[in-house]
Amino acid sequence: MATKIRLQRFGKKGKPFFHVVVADSRSPRDGKFIERLGSYNPNTNPATIEINFDKTLDWVNKGAEPTDTCRAILSYKGVLYKKHLEGGVKKGALTAEQAEVKFAEWLSAKDGRIEGKKDGLTKSKDEVRKAALAAEAKKNADRAAALAIKNAPVEEVVEEEVVEEAPVAEAATEEAPAAEGTEENKEEA
Numbered sequence: 001m002a003t004k005i006r007l008q009r010f011g012k013k014g015k016p017f018f019h020v021v022v023a024d025s026r027s028p029r030d031g032k033f034i035e036r037l038g039s040y041n042p043n044t045n046p047a048t049i050e051i052n053f054d055k056t057l058d059w060v061n062k063g064a065e066p067t068d069t070c071r072a073i074l075s076y077k078g079v080l081y082k083k084h085l086e087g088g089v090k091k092g093a094l095t096a097e098q099a100e101v102k103f104a105e106w107l108s109a110k111d112g113r114i115e116g117k118k119d120g121l122t123k124s125k126d127e128v129r130k131a132a133l134a135a136e137a138k139k140n141a142d143r144a145a146a147l148a149i150k151n152a153p154v155e156e157v158v159e160e161e162v163v164e165e166a167p168v169a170e171a172a173t174e175e176a177p178a179a180e181g182t183e184e185n186k187e188e189a
Contacts, residue, residue, distance in 0.1 A: 002026075005059060005066040005074070007040065008033065017041050020051060020070060022059050035059070040073055046117055051077050061086075078107060 002025040009030060011017035018040040023033040037059070038051035056079050060066070066074055074080050085099040094102075 003034065003059070003062075003064040005037065005056070005064050005070045007067070007069060015043055017043070020056075020073065022064055025065075045121060046114060049073055049077060051079070053077065053079065053082075057082055078103065078110065081106060 003022055004025045005020065005022055006029070007018040008021050008023075009016055009018055019036055020038045020040055021033040022035045022037060023031075027033065035055065037056045038049070040050075041048040051073070056074065056077075060074070060079060060083050071080070082103055085094065085103055088094040089096050089099050
């Protein structure tokens with residue numbers, strides 16, 4: 001019987017949730033399965049993956065073929081790397097202790113990258129929130145200033161007497177050339 005490690009879909013429309021299962025390759029996607037190995041939730045960022053490492057490694061060593069997506073999940077969790085290291089131990093290229101040290105180093109580096117991504121996501125979310133609050137505060141201040149201007153009492157503009165005299169002086173100079181023109185007209189006649 002050919003076995004596959006694959007995903008079994010659950011969840012509502014638009015919000016998928018998957019179980020990682022070992023099933024006969026002839027059975028339908030959401031049908032009968034042999035054993036449940038874990039779960040995969042792509043709705044979170046980063047995606048939540050919970051796998052029973054030992055059971056999964058046992059099934060991979062027995063020859064169960066993972067689908068493409070499950071291969072990526074198992075690689076992400078280190079199951080395939082552990083199988084690779086165990087193959088090296090069987091061939092004599094590594095000792096069991098060296099393989100364990102390499103796997104522990106890889107696992108700690110992987111955890112560091114995952115935590116870095118989570119920290120980066122929370123920092124960016126906080127920065128976006130702070131920028132939104134600052135923009136909202138600025139907008140509220142602008143509204144308050146506009147409202148204060150609108151509700152301020154209207155001040156009457158008092159004209160000074162000096163301002164009134166200037167137009168009169170200009171009017172007198174404008175009348176003088178007009179008067180000259182009328183005198184010239186009289187002489188010609």
